[in-house]
Amino acid sequence: MTRAALRCTALLLVACGGVATPAPTPTPATMPGPAPLQRVGDAASRNGECVACHDEIAAQWQDSLHRAAYTSPDFQSALRSEPLPFCRGCHAPEADPRRPEPELAALGVACVSCHLPQGDAVLSARPADAPRAAPHPVLRDPAFAAADACANCHEFTFPDRRPVPEYMQTTVREHRASTQPDRSCADCHMPRVATNDGAAVRSHAFSASRDLAWMREAFTVTAQRPAPDRVELSLDLHEDRVGHAFPTGDLLRRLVVSVAVTGVARRTAPQRRYLARHWKHARPGKGPGVRTLDHDDRLGVGEDPRVLTFTLDPADAALPVEWRVRYERVEAFVGPGEDGARVVGGLDLFEGTLPSE
Numbered sequence: 001m002t003r004a005a006l007r008c009t010a011l012l013l014v015a016c017g018g019v020a021t022p023a024p025t026p027t028p029a030t031m032p033g034p035a036p037l038q039r040v041g042d043a044a045s046r047n048g049e050c051v052a053c054h055d056e057i058a059a060q061w062q063d064s065l066h067r068a069a070y071t072s073p074d075f076q077s078a079l080r081s082e083p084l085p086f087c088r089g090c091h092a093p094e095a096d097p098r099r100p101e102p103e104l105a106a107l108g109v110a111c112v113s114c115h116l117p118q119g120d121a122v123l124s125a126r127p128a129d130a131p132r133a134a135p136h137p138v139l140r141d142p143a144f145a146a147a148d149a150c151a152n153c154h155e156f157t158f159p160d161r162r163p164v165p166e167y168m169q170t171t172v173r174e175h176r177a178s179t180q181p182d183r184s185c186a187d188c189h190m191p192r193v194a195t196n197d198g199a200a201v202r203s204h205a206f207s208a209s210r211d212l213a214w215m216r217e218a219f220t221v222t223a224q225r226p227a228p229d230r231v232e233l234s235l236d237l238h239e240d241r242v243g244h245a246f247p248t249g250d251l252l253r254r255l256v257v258s259v260a261v262t263g264v265a266r267r268t269a270p271q272r273r274y275l276a277r278h279w280k281h282a283r284p285g286k287g288p289g290v291r292t293l294d295h296d297d298r299l300g301v302g303e304d305p306r307v308l309t310f311t312l313d314p315a316d317a318a319l320p321v322e323w324r325v326r327y328e329r330v331e332a333f334v335g336p337g338e339d340g341a342r343v344v345g346g347l348d349l350f351e352g353t354l355p356s357e
């Protein structure tokens with residue numbers, strides 16, 4: 001009898017000897033999300049323990065936007081114009097959304113927010129064959145390796161009551177509709193990096209919008225002048241690198257595509273186009289008001305390259321043209337159109353000059 005057959009017999013004996021009960025279906029683990037969380041113990045000291053043992057991952061997290069989700073000047077400034085418990089729920093999930101305790105709020109999206117959404121066992125996406133066992137209970141769920149780990153925070157609707165709910169962020173459905181639905185968010189956003197002891201561990205830096213090199217790899221731009229008074233910019237998203245629209249996430253992010261004729265005698269005013277979710281106010285004039293989506297022309301995954309055409313005054317046909325593609329983080333609009341915007345940050349992604357024809 002082979003070893004495998006022996007094992008089978010042993011298993012059979014156990015099964016026959018006992019009462020036949022179906023294998024228990026594992027209860028799916030609670031995935032991380034906004035407050036209120038079912039927290040066991042004190043979040044700050046629990047988080048301090050994770051940080052103390054996992055020092056390399058902790059250093060990446062310390063510099064991340066997850067860590068700064070509540071304390072960052074950008075969030076604090078936005079919160080002042082909309083001071084809602086709703087906002088604190090995601091940006092400070094460890095604190096009471098109504099009366100946030102400063103120490104707990106300052107944790108932002110912490111180790112415990114993602115890894116201890118419920119109960120006392122640390123949520124892990126790894127299979128049980130880890131080379132080194134953890135000195136703490138571990139709850140394994142493959143869903144934590146999928147978009148589920150991010151979905152409760154990275155996709156949500158406006159908090160106001162409206163007949164048909166509308167989304168403030170749609171990264172998860174964009175991901176599902178993309179050509180990369182089988183690659184998890186972590187696959188791109190948590191690349192494996194080498195640690196001091198030689199292991200390759202998922203990065204917790206989560207850098208995206210502040211990382212010029214990373215943002216520039218998302219697409220390429222080619223510029224041409226098919227006629228003396230016409231400029232064409234073609235933006236080609238790299239589908240294998242982006243798993244959702246560009247920009248995704250916060251509702252007021254945008255790409256600004258601009259062209260300007262250079263030279264003293266120019267007749268054409270500089271021109272700008274915005275690739276973004278374009279919002280309109282359902283009840284204009286009433287405070288920050290209710291925003292509804294007018295149209296969405298962000299770069300989508302799976303689309304042909306986007307071609308933008310700009311027409312120049314024929315008198316400028318002989319002049320060189322400077323073009324630029326910039327990514328902007330807008331905090332608020334300060335006029336009727338989209339030109340008047342309070343821009344709190346951004347990156348110059350691509351620029352160039354087209355010689356005269």
Ligand code: HEC
Nearest residue numbers: 046049050053111115122123124126130132133134135138
């Ligand atoms: C006393 C030190 C210590 C503390 C405290 C600690 N860890 Fe760990 N943890 C380890 C060691 C050692 C391992 C196994 C080696 C490894 O994977 O780094 C581990 C493994 C893990 C794993 C992978 C588990 C697996 O087997 O798949 C995760 C996730 C994790 N820890 C997260 C946390 C979080 C979150 C906290 C805080 C709630 C925490 N750890 C607290 C030492 C610690």
Ligand code: HEC
Nearest residue numbers: 050054057058061066109110111114125145149186201202
């Ligand atoms: C925004 C959510 C989030 C935060 C915050 C977070 N983690 Fe993780 N962590 C994850 C996810 C998701 C994975 C599993 C990714 C995968 O394997 O697909 C993971 C994996 C790990 C692992 C296993 C790494 C590996 O590749 O084997 C350890 C250890 C860990 N985290 C510790 C921590 C510690 C310590 C902190 C705080 C300093 C922390 N995490 C903060 C989401 C988070």
Ligand code: HEC
Nearest residue numbers: 032033065069075090091149150153185189206208209210
């Ligand atoms: C508890 C809620 C929560 C969970 C869970 C969560 N995030 Fe986040 N994430 C946030 C918040 C809030 C921010 C914005 C922080 C800021 O800039 O104020 C953020 C920021 C980010 C950023 C930085 C975006 C930028 O503009 O550069 C990335 C990337 C990111 N998250 C990816 C992930 C991924 C991938 C997962 C799942 C593995 C995940 N997050 C899970 C709440 C969460």
Ligand code: HEC
Nearest residue numbers: 147150154172175185188208218241242243246247248249
């Ligand atoms: C195939 C790789 C890939 C996958 C999968 C992916 N992303 Fe990204 N993500 C990127 C790249 C590249 C950027 C930078 C370009 C951009 O902003 O779209 C980015 C940017 C972001 C940003 C910054 C916001 C901004 O301004 O655009 C957030 C937040 C984010 N991703 C969250 C997620 C979440 C959540 C998931 C899973 C539902 C996910 N990503 C899946 C590659 C990926």
Ligand code: HEC
Nearest residue numbers: 034074075078079082086087090152153154156248249250
């Ligand atoms: C369900 C979770 C959730 C809620 C509720 C939420 N946010 Fe966020 N917020 C996020 C995530 C996730 C990001 C990261 C997306 C990105 O980087 O584009 C983010 C990004 C931001 C940013 C950009 C931060 C940066 O560093 O660039 C600001 C500002 C912001 N949120 C303000 C608010 C305000 C104000 C509210 C309440 C009206 C709010 N958020 C409600 C999840 C949430």
